Amino acid sequence: MNHLYLTQEHEIFRQGFKKFLAKEAQPFIEKWEEEKMTPRSFWNKLGENGYLCPQLDEKYGGFNADFGYSVVIAEELTKMAGGFGISLHSDIVMPYLESFANEEQKQRWYPGCLSGDQILAIAMTEPGAGSDLANIRTTAVRDGDYYIVNGEKTFITNGYSADLIILAVKTDPKATPAHKGISLIVVEADKTPGFTRGKKLKKLGQHVNDTSELIFADARVPVSNLLGEEGKGFYYLMQKLQQERLVVALEGxxxxxxxxxxxxxxxxxxxxxxxxxxxxxxxxxKIADLATEITIGRTFIDTLIRKHMDRENIVTEVSMAKMWSTELAKKVAGECMQLHGGYGYMEEYEISRRYRDVPVSTIYAGTNEIMKTIIAKNLEL
Incomplete structure (x- = not known):
């Protein structure tokens, strides 16, 4: 399918990236699945070839590329049956640094993010707080030039390998309403005493992406690692969720x-x-029905990508797209496995991997129940 937002330059880029993945990733997917993570060496190869954070300004070492290049990368990684952690690094976490980091922070962190030496993660979810973000319990108490951080995060993609973690914390636990007490701080994993990682979590699917718990016990994070302003963290998160959910919809x-x-x-x-x-x-x-629904979904998502590139506010439509495409992916996985018969249940057939990788997409980036709540609210119900 030809996408209206992609030019010949994007397609030339796609062909180069496909060749790169065929050589550097596809032969090793099964090994990475067994190891439950993508190796650092692959991240570095992505960085060497300019496939990490290509949207960054040229003065920082990026290419000032438009979102269409991120779409191409996300599409090809998804076709490879892995790589959400890479899109999360470049297209979901990096935009927080682009929008809210100060110049000193950008100079400090951007080089490693571009090279693959510093892998990004974002930590919001806690054992007792997922969709109810305003009620997170991880605290950051000011102590001179440091925040003393206590709490636990869970289900963190890239958590086991991440070097830089954007952490949602309560800097004012008494704030009313509660979301006004949330701030974002950046944890540098190898420079933060009191920070430990839990083991890689055992998941049903998406084994190529590592996921873990993060534990903070009187962890000391410099105040200079505050992202933006104190008390603005919730608003920052809401600003960036549109692109995150659009990426998930696209991958679906x-x-x-x-x-x-x-x-x-x-x-x-x-x-x-x-x-x-x-x-x-x-x-x-069955195939006629699936092909029709997939084509309708793709047409809708392509339209939203174009609007997003034009910087339109499409929160409602993106919520619809995230819900629609991920639910459709579950349906397609079931129907396609059935059409494969017994072979569809065998690991040697790719459809079995897709079947177990798909369900979590209706949960992360905001559950589909939350998507319905957003849609209903924006319809003034």
């Missing part, structure tokens, strides 16, 4: 497209009762 629809392609190839080859199962009406109708 790309996953649908990949699963449909895998299934089309399979049903044309697999024979039953003397003919390919693609010739059975049941198969044709």
């Amino acid at each position: 629809i790309v996953t649908c497209e990949v699963m449909l392609d895998l299934t089309l190839e399979y049903v044309k080859q697999r024979k039953a009762f003397g003919k390919p199962i693609s010739q059975f009406q049941n198969t044709q109708f």
